[in-house]
Each structure stands twice: as C-alpha cells, then as structure tokens.
Amino acid sequence: MTKPSPASHAFDRAIALQSEAGNLFSGHTSEAYQNMVGPFGGVTAATLLNAVLQHPECIGEPISLTINFAGPVQPGAFEIEATPLRTNRSTQHWLLLQRQGGEVVTSGTAFFATRRETWSEQQQPMPAAVPAESLPLLVRTERSWFENYDFRYVSGLFNPANPSAEQSEDTESLLWTRDIPARPLDFPSLTALGDVFAPRIFHRRQRFTPAGTVSLTHYFHADTAQLTACGERHILGQARAARMHNNYSDQIAHLWSDDGVLLLTSTQVAYYKE
Amino acid sequence: MTKPSPASHAFDRAIALQSEAGNLFSGHTSEAYQNMVGPFGGVTAATLLNAVLQHPECIGEPISLTINFAGPVQPGAFEIEATPLRTNRSTQHWLLLQRQGGEVVTSGTAFFATRRETWSEQQQPMPAAVPAESLPLLVRTERSWFENYDFRYVSGLFNPANPSAEQSEDTESLLWTRDIPARPLDFPSLTALGDVFAPRIFHRRQRFTPAGTVSLTHYFHADTAQLTACGERHILGQARAARMHNNYSDQIAHLWSDDGVLLLTSTQVAYYKE
Numbered sequence: 001m002t003k004p005s006p007a008s009h010a011f012d013r014a015i016a017l018q019s020e021a022g023n024l025f026s027g028h029t030s031e032a033y034q035n036m037v038g039p040f041g042g043v044t045a046a047t048l049l050n051a052v053l054q055h056p057e058c059i060g061e062p063i064s065l066t067i068n069f070a071g072p073v074q075p076g077a078f079e080i081e082a083t084p085l086r087t088n089r090s091t092q093h094w095l096l097l098q099r100q101g102g103e104v105v106t107s108g109t110a111f112f113a114t115r116r117e118t119w120s121e122q123q124q125p126m127p128a129a130v131p132a133e134s135l136p137l138l139v140r141t142e143r144s145w146f147e148n149y150d151f152r153y154v155s156g157l158f159n160p161a162n163p164s165a166e167q168s169e170d171t172e173s174l175l176w177t178r179d180i181p182a183r184p185l186d187f188p189s190l191t192a193l194g195d196v197f198a199p200r201i202f203h204r205r206q207r208f209t210p211a212g213t214v215s216l217t218h219y220f221h222a223d224t225a226q227l228t229a230c231g232e233r234h235i236l237g238q239a240r241a242a243r244m245h246n247n248y249s250d251q252i253a254h255l256w257s258d259d260g261v262l263l264l265t266s267t268q269v270a271y272y273k274e
Numbered sequence: 275m276t277k278p279s280p281a282s283h284a285f286d287r288a289i290a291l292q293s294e295a296g297n298l299f300s301g302h303t304s305e306a307y308q309n310m311v312g313p314f315g316g317v318t319a320a321t322l323l324n325a326v327l328q329h330p331e332c333i334g335e336p337i338s339l340t341i342n343f344a345g346p347v348q349p350g351a352f353e354i355e356a357t358p359l360r361t362n363r364s365t366q367h368w369l370l371l372q373r374q375g376g377e378v379v380t381s382g383t384a385f386f387a388t389r390r391e392t393w394s395e396q397q398q399p400m401p402a403a404v405p406a407e408s409l410p411l412l413v414r415t416e417r418s419w420f421e422n423y424d425f426r427y428v429s430g431l432f433n434p435a436n437p438s439a440e441q442s443e444d445t446e447s448l449l450w451t452r453d454i455p456a457r458p459l460d461f462p463s464l465t466a467l468g469d470v471f472a473p474r475i476f477h478r479r480q481r482f483t484p485a486g487t488v489s490l491t492h493y494f495h496a497d498t499a500q501l502t503a504c505g506e507r508h509i510l511g512q513a514r515a516a517r518m519h520n521n522y523s524d525q526i527a528h529l530w531s532d533d534g535v536l537l538l539t540s541t542q543v544a545y546y547k548e
Contacts, residue, residue, distance in 0.1 A: 063522050064489040064543045066340040068383050070360040070367040085371075085378045086344040091488070091545075093344040093381055095369075097359075104359045107367055109342050109381055111489050111543070115520035118548060121478070123445050124516035171397050204395070214365070215338040215385050217491040219524045219543045221517040242398035242528060243495040243536045246389035248337050250493045250539045252526060254516060262517045265524045267541045269338045269385070269493045271365075274392060 009183050010148055011192070014039075015047045017054055017080065025051045025080045029073060033145040038073040040145035041213050042195030046188040048096045048108050051082035053187065058084075059092050060114040061224060062187050066217045067096075067108040074100055090114040115223055122221075126260040129154045132176035132234040149196055152176040152234065158198055163206040171200040172240040176258075182232035185263075187220065190227060193235065193255060194218050194266040200241035200251050201272045210273040214248075222263040230257045247271055283457050284422055285466070288313075289321045291328055291354065299325045299354045303347060307419040312347040314419035315487050316469030320462040322370045322382050325356035327461065332358075333366050334388040335498060336461050340491045341370075341382040348374055364388040389497060396495075400534040403428045406450035406508040423470055426450040426508070432472055437480040445474040446514040450532075456506035459537075461494065464501060467509065467529060468492050468540040474515035474525050475546040484547040488522075496537040504531045521545055 014030035033043040045067040052058055083095045096108035135152035142160075156173030177196055179189060199211040222230075239253035248269055255264040288304035307317040319341040326332055357369045370382035409426035416434075430447030451470055453463060473485040496504075513527035522543055529538040 064342075066383060066489070066491060068338075068367050068385060071362065085381050088345065093342050093378070095381060104367070107359050107369060107383055109340060109383060109489075111342060113488075113521065113545075115522065118520050118546070119479070120519045122517045122519070123514070205393070214387075215340070215383075215491075217340060217489075217541060219522075219541070221519050221522075221524070223520065240397070242539050243396045245394045245396070245495050246392050246497065247387070248389065248493075248495075250495070252539070252541075265516050265526070265541065267491060267493070267526075267539065271387075272392070 009179070009181070011179055011183060011189060014043050015050045015188050017047065017050055019054065023055070023081050023083050025054065025082065026077065027080065028077050029075050031144060032148055035143050035145055037212065041069055041216065042192030043145070044069070044073060044106055045195060045216060046191040048080060048098060048106060049110065049191050050188050051080040051096065052094050052110050052112065055082050058112065059087065060090065060112040062110060062220045063113050064111040064217065064219050065108065065191065066215065067106060068215045069213055070107055071103070071105045073105045078105070122262050124254055124262055126236060126256040127174060127238055129174060129176070129236055135176065148180050150178045150180050150234070156203055158203040158206060160208060170240065171204045172238065173197060173203060174236070174238045176234040176236055178232065178234045184232055185227045185230040185235065187227065190255070190264055191218060193237070194253065194264050197237065197239035197251065197253055199249070199270050199272060200239065201244060201249055204244070211270055213268050213270045216268040217266065219265040221265065222261065226257070226261055226263065233258050235263065244272070247273065283453070283455070285453055285457060285463060288317050289324045289462050291321065291324055293328065297329070297355050297357045299328065299356065300351065301354065302351050303349050305418060306422055309417050309419055311486065315343055315490065316466030317419070318343070318347060318372070318380055319469060319490060320465040322354060322372060322380060323384065323465050324462050325354040325370065326368050326384050326386065329356050332386065333361065334364065334386040336384060336494045337387050338385040338491065338493050339382065339465065340489065341380060342489045343487055344381055345377070345379045347379045352379070396536050398528060398536055400510060400530040401448055401512055403448060403450070403510055409450065422454050424452045424454050424508070430477055432477040432480060434482060444514070445478045446512065447471060447477060448510070448512045450508040450510055452506065452508045458506055459501045459504040459509065461501065464529070464538055465492060467511070468527065468538050471511065471513035471525065471527055473523070473544050473546060474513065475518060475523055478515070478518070485544055487542050487544045490542040491540065493539040495539065496535065500531070500535055500537065507532050509537065518546070521547065
C-alpha cells in the first residue's frame with residue numbers, strides 16, 4: 001500500500017498557513033475536520049501551534065501550550081497573529097490570537113525551549129492495554145473529523161448507538177489512537193490527538209448533551225526525537241474528570257507511545273449544559 | 275485574638291492594584307511575598323487575576339486561568355494590562371500582560387463565566403488525611419513568602435534541614451495549608467494557594483536544584499458560595515508529577531475544602547536544572 005507523503009495528508013492541509021506581514025499568518029478551515037460547531041478543537045490548537053513553528057524567530061521546541069476557544073470558528077478564512085512576547089537565552093514565550101473578520105475566535109499562549117540533557121524520570125506508567133491491532137476500529141461518521149482518526153477503545157467507550165443501560169460509575173476512557181491515514185507523529189499531530197477524547201460528561205451519563213472545550217493546556221514531555229521514534233504507530237490515551245460542577249467539567253489526560261513513553265500531559269475545561 | 279480585616283492582610287496589600295486608564299492597572303511588588311528570584315509565583319498569578327476581578331467590564335466568576343512566567347519580576351512597580359478579548363452572553367475571555375519597563379514579565383489568559391445550576395458530580399474524592407490541628411506547623415524562613423503560609427504536611431515533606439537518606443520513590447505531597455494570619459478564602463487566595471507546592475524535583479531527589487514554574491493553569495471548580503463556606507479553615511492540597519524530562523517537569527495538583535469539596539484542579543510545568 002502506498003502511503004501518502006505527509007505534505008499531502010488532510011491534516012497537513014488543515015493546519016497549513018500562509019506567512020503574511022510581520023507576525024501574521026493566514027489560513028482556511030478544512031471540511032475534513034469539522035465538528036458540531038466549527039472545526040475540531042484539536043486541529044484549531046495544532047494550527048495555532050503551527051504558526052509558532054513556522055515563525056522565523058521560533059527557537060526550541062514546544063513545552064507548553066494553552067488554547068482558549070473564545071467563539072465558534074466559521075467555515076472559511078482566518079488570520080493568526082503569533083507574537084514572541086519574550087525571548088530569553090533558551091526559552092521563548094508566545095501570544096497567539098486567531099481572528100475572523102477582526103474578531104478574536106481563539107486565543108492562546110505557548111512556551112518553547114531548548115532542552116539540555118538532565119536527570120530525567122517518568123513517574124506515570126502506561127496503563128495495561130491489549131495491543132491496538134487486537135481491537136476493532138471504531139467507525140463513526142456523525143462528524144467529519146471522526147473519519148480522520150483511528151480510535152480503538154480499550155475501555156470507557158460511549159457509543160450513542162448503543163449506550164450502556166446504566167450510567168458509568170467513572171469517567172475514564174482508555175484508547176489507542178492515530179491519524180487516518182497513518183501519519184508520522186509530530187508536535188502538531190500530537191497537539192490534535194491530545195484533544196480527541198469525547199467530553200467526559202457524555203461518557204459519565206451515556207448520552208449527548210451540548211458540550212465543548214473552552215480551554216485546553218498541553219505539556220509536551222516528548223522532544224522531536226521521541227516523537228519521531230513513535231513513527232506512525234498508535235499512541236495510548238487515557239482521560240478522566242475530577243469534578244463536574246454547574247456547566248463546567250475538567251479533564252486530565254495522558255498520552256503514551258506504544259512502548260510506554262509519556263508524551264503529553266493534557267488538561268482541559270469543558271462547558272456542558274443541562 | 276483580634277483578627278485583621280481582609281483589607282489589612284499582607285496578601286491583600288500584595289495583590290492591590292490601582293486602576294489606570296483603559297485596561298491598565300498599576301501595582302508594586304511586596305516584600306512579604308518574595309521568593310528566590312522575584313515574588314512567589316502564586317501571588318503574581320493572584321495579582322493578574324485581581325486585575326480581571328477589578329475590571330469594570332468583568333462578568334461572572336473565574337473558571338480557568340493560565341499564567342506564564344516569562345521573566346523575573348523585579349522588586350518595584352509594575353503595570354498589568356487586562357483586555358477582554360471576547361464577551362459572549364455569559365462568558366468572557368481575557369488576555370493578561372504584566373510589564374516592567376515596557377517589557378513583558380508575565381503573560382496569561384483567563385476565562386470567566388456565569389454558572390447555572392446543572393447536574394453536577396465530584397469524581398475525585400479527598401484523600402484520607404488526619405486533621406490539620408493534629409499536625410505541626412512547618413516553620414521555614416528561607417524565603418519571605420513562606421512566613422505567610424501555614425503548611426502542615428500529612429506526607430511528602432521535603433525538609434532541606436533533614437533530607438531523607440534515600441530518594442523518595444514517588445513525587446506526591448499531601449498537606450493542609452492556608453494563609454498566615456488566617457484569611458477568608460476567595461479566588462485570589464485560592465489562586466496563590468494552588469501554587470504553594472515545592473517543585474516536585476526537590477521532593478523526588480531530596481535536594482534543592484535551580485527550579486521554577488514557567489506556566490501554571492488553574493481550573494476553578496468552586497464558586498463564590500463554596501469558597502465563602504471554607505471560611506478561614508485549612509484546605510487540603512495534593513500534588514504529584516507525571517514526568518520529568520530534560521529540564522522540564524509537570525505537576526498535577528488538587529485542592530479540597532476540609533469537608534471534601536474539590537475546589538481547584540491545577541497543573542503546571544516547571545523548569546529544573548541538573
């Protein structure tokens with residue numbers, strides 16, 4: 001089977017940006033990654049990160065990224081302003097603003113740095129999971145972005161076509177995931193994969209409710225070499241909530257390479273109704 | 275014993291701001307909350323949040339807050355610019371910039387919202403802990419900010435004067451904490467209390483190393499009524515790391531009221547050397 005080159009992958013087209021004057025970049029939403037209201041947030045986050053990665057002044061690699069979904073991104077053109085707020089010797093702080101028609105639709109901040117080799121240790125082990133290949137591929141077509149991700153649930157699947165008769169007692173999901181078609185892992189794709197978990201409230205109550213991420217924070221543990229080592233293989237994601245209270249729920253997630261390296265710690269707060 | 279009124283508490287003086295033209299506020303660092311390099315980050319975060327709380331256009335209550343420590347805050351005057359980026363019916367997104375001499379020293383974003391009563395549930399229970407009153411108050415004077423916080427460790431204390439002979443096998447600390455003198459809990463003080471945990475690398479290796487928070491994200495689960503209900507009593511904090519890799523470590527923390535209500539989920543990424 002001939003694999004598409006990364007440049008021709010729908011994900012790369014979705015996050016593509018054109019450099020404009022100064023700190024400005026222009027882009028266009030992708031039909032392939034639409035969610036209920038606007039694009040899949042993970043692709044929006046990856047697109048904002050991509051502005052930093054393409055900025056001529058960018059140094060180092062991403063360490064942290066916070067993205068705030070301020071309003072729906074309408075289908076069509078958008079502008080991203082990526083401003084280096086402060087550059088120290090080996091670190092750089094960024095301000096990110098995505099606008100449509102002059103109005104901010106997404107805001108964010110990013111921290112990049114050059115790492116040096118130090119004493120290191122992973123505390124959070126990969127949970128036990130049967131191999132991705134032994135699990136069925138979840139096929140869903142309600143939203144276009146689903147078709148671009150391979151989901152293989154180890155546990156904690158909420159399937160609206162076949163909800164559990166009883167509410168799940170916990171909020172945890174464990175699943176293997178990667179792009180469809182398979183694509184080498186890099187910082188933008190890991191950024192998007194960190195947002196693939198369904199709102200925990202769906203899983204907890206085994207039904208849909210209006211819900212959506214309002215703010216997302218990624219901590220990148222992996223460097224480029226570790227992402228490259230993941231190749232196109234599945235990565236394992238685990239997500240759970242700590243509290244759902246009056247319209248807002250948190251989520252804590254971790255993503256590991258298939259050989260157990262923690263690549264990402266991610267948190268988010270999501271709105272939910274009813 | 276006569277308690278000081280909140281207005282006369284050192285914490286309130288430390289986060290005090292003067293409203294200037296437009297979205298600008300001016301303030302001054304506090305001698306009482308100095309850390310190794312610049313002010314205790316929790317007080318800096320609380321000061322930036324305070325700019326939103328004092329802004330005449332502010333609606334709702336804080337749901338999320340991200341603060342990036344871009345450079346050392348020098349002793350003396352600073353300016354904070356708090357810009358409402360987008361206001362929807364019941365939600366508001368903010369951009370926060372703290373400057374000294376025209377240079378950005380701290381950046382951040384905040385999300386505020388008006389909550390409605392919905393189906394709610396707390397998933398993360400409070401860990402078992404003996405009462406605060408049964409534990410000794412940790413007395414430390416290496417940094418001025420320590421003197422303004424009451425720390426009572428249930429487990430996971432790193433005491434540089436008496437380090438464990440062996441490295442601790444985990445990175446978890448559990449402690450009761452509150453302001454000194456005791457002060458009614460509110461959003462600014464909870465913001466600062468969410469950053470009181472020593473860098474996990476100190477605890478893990480039982481020794482000091484140059485280290486400091488570079489980015490912090492708080493998700494506020496509690497509303498004003500729940501904070502008010504906490505009064506001046508201790509709150510319980512738990513913090514641990516998931517991975518320390520080449521200069522950067524994450525931290526996941528939770529803070530509960532003494533009757534078990536999860537008030538805050540907090541994550542941060544910290545730099546460490548060696």
